[in-house]
Amino acid sequence: MMSRPNSWFRRSWNRTGSSSHLRWRLSPLEHLEAREVMSDSPISFTFINETNLQNTPIFVAMYAKEPVQGSANWGAIAPSNAAAPLNGQTMVFTPFDASLNNTLLTNYELFPNGASSTTITLPNTPGSRLDSARIVISVGGQSKLTIINKDAGVSAPNLGNPDDPNAGIYYDFVEFTERDSDGTLFINTTQIDQVGFPLEVTSTPVDPNVPNGVGIQVSRQDLFNDFTNYINSMGAVDPAALGFLDCISPTVVGAGNIGNPTTFRILSPKDLVQIARTTENPPQAFTSSLTTYFDDAIKALFRSPPGGSLTLNVGNPYPSLNPNDPQTYVFNGTASTETIGAQTYNVLRFVGDANAGSLKDVAFTVYEPIFNIVRNITGSIDQGSTTLTVADASQLSVGMFVFGPGIIGDNQILAINGNTLTLQGASANPITNGAYTFSNAPSFVANKLESSGQMVFACDGVFADNVARFGAPNDAAPDTNSLYSQILANLENQLVSALNRGVSDLNPSQWQDPTNYYRPGSKSNFYSGFLHQGGVSIGNQAYGFPYDDQAGFSSTMAIDNPTAITIRLGAWTQSTALTSQYAVGAGDGSGLVRLLNADQTEALTVTPFGAFTGGVRTATADFNNDGVPDLVVGTGPGRATEVKVIDGKTQTELFTINPFEASFTGGVYVAAGDITGDGTPELIITPDEGGGPRVRVFDGTTFTQIADFLGIDDPNFRGGVRAAVGDLDGDGHGDLIVMAGFGGGPRVAIYSGISLAANGGPKLVEDFFVFEETLRNGAFVTSADVNGDGYAELVVGGGPGGGPRVSVFDGADLVLRNQQTRTADFFAGNADSRDGVRLTMKDLDGDDLADLVTGSGPGGATVNHFLDSSLDGNAVTPSDTFDAFADFTGGVFVG
Numbered sequence: 001m002m003s004r005p006n007s008w009f010r011r012s013w014n015r016t017g018s019s020s021h022l023r024w025r026l027s028p029l030e031h032l033e034a035r036e037v038m039s040d041s042p043i044s045f046t047f048i049n050e051t052n053l054q055n056t057p058i059f060v061a062m063y064a065k066e067p068v069q070g071s072a073n074w075g076a077i078a079p080s081n082a083a084a085p086l087n088g089q090t091m092v093f094t095p096f097d098a099s100l101n102n103t104l105l106t107n108y109e110l111f112p113n114g115a116s117s118t119t120i121t122l123p124n125t126p127g128s129r130l131d132s133a134r135i136v137i138s139v140g141g142q143s144k145l146t147i148i149n150k151d152a153g154v155s156a157p158n159l160g161n162p163d164d165p166n167a168g169i170y171y172d173f174v175e176f177t178e179r180d181s182d183g184t185l186f187i188n189t190t191q192i193d194q195v196g197f198p199l200e201v202t203s204t205p206v207d208p209n210v211p212n213g214v215g216i217q218v219s220r221q222d223l224f225n226d227f228t229n230y231i232n233s234m235g236a237v238d239p240a241a242l243g244f245l246d247c248i249s250p251t252v253v254g255a256g257n258i259g260n261p262t263t264f265r266i267l268s269p270k271d272l273v274q275i276a277r278t279t280e281n282p283p284q285a286f287t288s289s290l291t292t293y294f295d296d297a298i299k300a301l302f303r304s305p306p307g308g309s310l311t312l313n314v315g316n317p318y319p320s321l322n323p324n325d326p327q328t329y330v331f332n333g334t335a336s337t338e339t340i341g342a343q344t345y346n347v348l349r350f351v352g353d354a355n356a357g358s359l360k361d362v363a364f365t366v367y368e369p370i371f372n373i374v375r376n377i378t379g380s381i382d383q384g385s386t387t388l389t390v391a392d393a394s395q396l397s398v399g400m401f402v403f404g405p406g407i408i409g410d411n412q413i414l415a416i417n418g419n420t421l422t423l424q425g426a427s428a429n430p431i432t433n434g435a436y437t438f439s440n441a442p443s444f445v446a447n448k449l450e451s452s453g454q455m456v457f458a459c460d461g462v463f464a465d466n467v468a469r470f471g472a473p474n475d476a477a478p479d480t481n482s483l484y485s486q487i488l489a490n491l492e493n494q495l496v497s498a499l500n501r502g503v504s505d506l507n508p509s510q511w512q513d514p515t516n517y518y519r520p521g522s523k524s525n526f527y528s529g530f531l532h533q534g535g536v537s538i539g540n541q542a543y544g545f546p547y548d549d550q551a552g553f554s555s556t557m558a559i560d561n562p563t564a565i566t567i568r569l570g571a572w573t574q575s576t577a578l579t580s581q582y583a584v585g586a587g588d589g590s591g592l593v594r595l596l597n598a599d600q601t602e603a604l605t606v607t608p609f610g611a612f613t614g615g616v617r618t619a620t621a622d623f624n625n626d627g628v629p630d631l632v633v634g635t636g637p638g639r640a641t642e643v644k645v646i647d648g649k650t651q652t653e654l655f656t657i658n659p660f661e662a663s664f665t666g667g668v669y670v671a672a673g674d675i676t677g678d679g680t681p682e683l684i685i686t687p688d689e690g691g692g693p694r695v696r697v698f699d700g701t702t703f704t705q706i707a708d709f710l711g712i713d714d715p716n717f718r719g720g721v722r723a724a725v726g727d728l729d730g731d732g733h734g735d736l737i738v739m740a741g742f743g744g745g746p747r748v749a750i751y752s753g754i755s756l757a758a759n760g761g762p763k764l765v766e767d768f769f770v771f772e773e774t775l776r777n778g779a780f781v782t783s784a785d786v787n788g789d790g791y792a793e794l795v796v797g798g799g800p801g802g803g804p805r806v807s808v809f810d811g812a813d814l815v816l817r818n819q820q821t822r823t824a825d826f827f828a829g830n831a832d833s834r835d836g837v838r839l840t841m842k843d844l845d846g847d848d849l850a851d852l853v854t855g856s857g858p859g860g861a862t863v864n865h866f867l868d869s870s871l872d873g874n875a876v877t878p879s880d881t882f883d884a885f886a887d888f889t890g891g892v893f894v895g
Contacts (some may be wrong), residue, residue, distance in 0.1 A: 728811040
């Protein structure tokens, strides 16, 4: 990673022990800006639990390097009183004692006894400021981080090894360092290795370059849903992009019951390729198409066609491409086909820029396998030169070389066998990029291979560290099983950024234009592209790969005079968008509607249709986004149909419509839910008995119609239909569920919300019968996520003339596996009743999971509450039972 104001560490992976064991090593970089003297006041770190996992333990483990500049000692960050809860404690750094070697780093419970937040304090005086610190947060179980020793630090989880003790643990981390000289705090949450769950980091004061903080701002469930949708959309124009779906970690045995274990974490392509290349053949080993995904793009970059050109700034870590900048070394390389002796080579002619200043040192390296060393070849080019030429090949056995005119060919060019050569222009970092062969060179001068796809994905190289990777020196093509090739130096971040972002095929002047990044059809690192897209990460900034410093995409905050850091653990599942309030509309014999709270108290009472007493069908949803659920009411049989949306706060009408022809007096059903995924619910209106299976959908913001079609494929059916909205496929868009009304079999049709069109669009599953096919009562329907796995359940109830039977179908099984799994099947009332049962889903107990509310049919006015935890099996009992209307027997509609 390049040094820049918002970059504070470099990461390199170092093998220790077996090939399946990797160790984190962080190396601090000096912040480049001059800063004022900082405050030495302590810094508070506040952790906020917004996971919605009230009964799940959450742990934290912390370690860092010695808070003395220049020391290499690692140690633990622990509370001053280890026996007491963390909240309010001052943390102390203690170097690892030899007795702790090969033991596990201590974890501490972060939110004991259901606490919603915990605050700790770190000293911030010179000599106590921590370096390369890591805060590892784990959900549901303790992380298992082995202390190696005070010199080597801590062994990190190996994401590519399913036998690693952390393989079944949900974890993520925040990294920070305090510069001891002035107290500047550098902090980020990183996605280079993996994405486990949402973490957001904000600071007081703010970093003006990153004012809103950094991190993932969507729920964990939406993270996986959005990633899948993003990759599928890219795959529509470039099928190869579908290989990135493999980045979703496969099922992990022992992952516990938090969320859906089939979406355990999203691995970076680096770790994905590691799994694909492993030789240990673990149970989860698989071959990924991403192993060589970038190879063609790399060849295109390094092997320009004849006449092609590549201009790079090779000296200045700030890529200004300004030839007048004395720190900028610009070389223009033009590929052409030329003959030297009896051989024809693809050659790259380097032209010195006359405006680039005085004498410029240039350098490149060759590998000498006889002595197993890398030799640096240095030379110079002055502003009067027109071409750069290399010394006679016979000099390559000498340690230092010079450049001179006319040594190779009459055209004074560097011959390249099938590849282009890019030279590093800074003498302090004499490293080269690319593959090349000298004309008539001795046998020990090897072809330097361009990076393989693994190197581009790996993102593990410290720039200009001269460490060889992946590719045997004499191979004619990249060899991902060898350890000798490299792509290094100050050029590396520019080249790999271009490859990751899919702009390497464009003119280099376009490489830093964000509008070109991750464009459809480009060969791009879509893992990184996903993390940088709007709505996923704060400010579209994330450590999707360590070259994000290019064009200001770093997600590291640099904070002057830091006083407070807030680390927010995001929601595990998406918000259900369910309120605790629900509406109860009286059935035939009344026109009264009550809006009730979960504790049965009344929030609102209306008679929306005046003296009409044919009953009112209801739904609730927040259409105007004021935080208060609005009331949807529709007329029962006996008059021309009418639907109103009433503001829950002011009781004014937001929308009114006569949805069907005036001659139709059979009544309507209403439903609401967010189909478009814009955060505002849509309004759905269907006819009751006597009407066809027609479904009308209205946009919740403008109330313009967006769909009008027959929801059941039987245009002659006249029993009407009932509708509901629930995100059964977990893609963030409510799916439209249509159930046949009275006179029809209990047939359900489920339409994809994200693909819903004016005429209906595709279905998620084939239509099926939720009860016995011989029944002709139709059924009532509702839908929401009961078990917290991110997929809404399908909940159905008996229709008029049937018993109050309720069945709950697992949404994930239904949509993902085409299995109709009943997780609950019971009677919501007297099993001998034949008045059916009306349904809606609300969050009655505030756990962000859907609870069931039922209303009785004619013969009573009973409302039942069934909490999510009870909706299992056939022995289900309500948590509350009461009559919504005293001395009324016309039944009730809940919504």
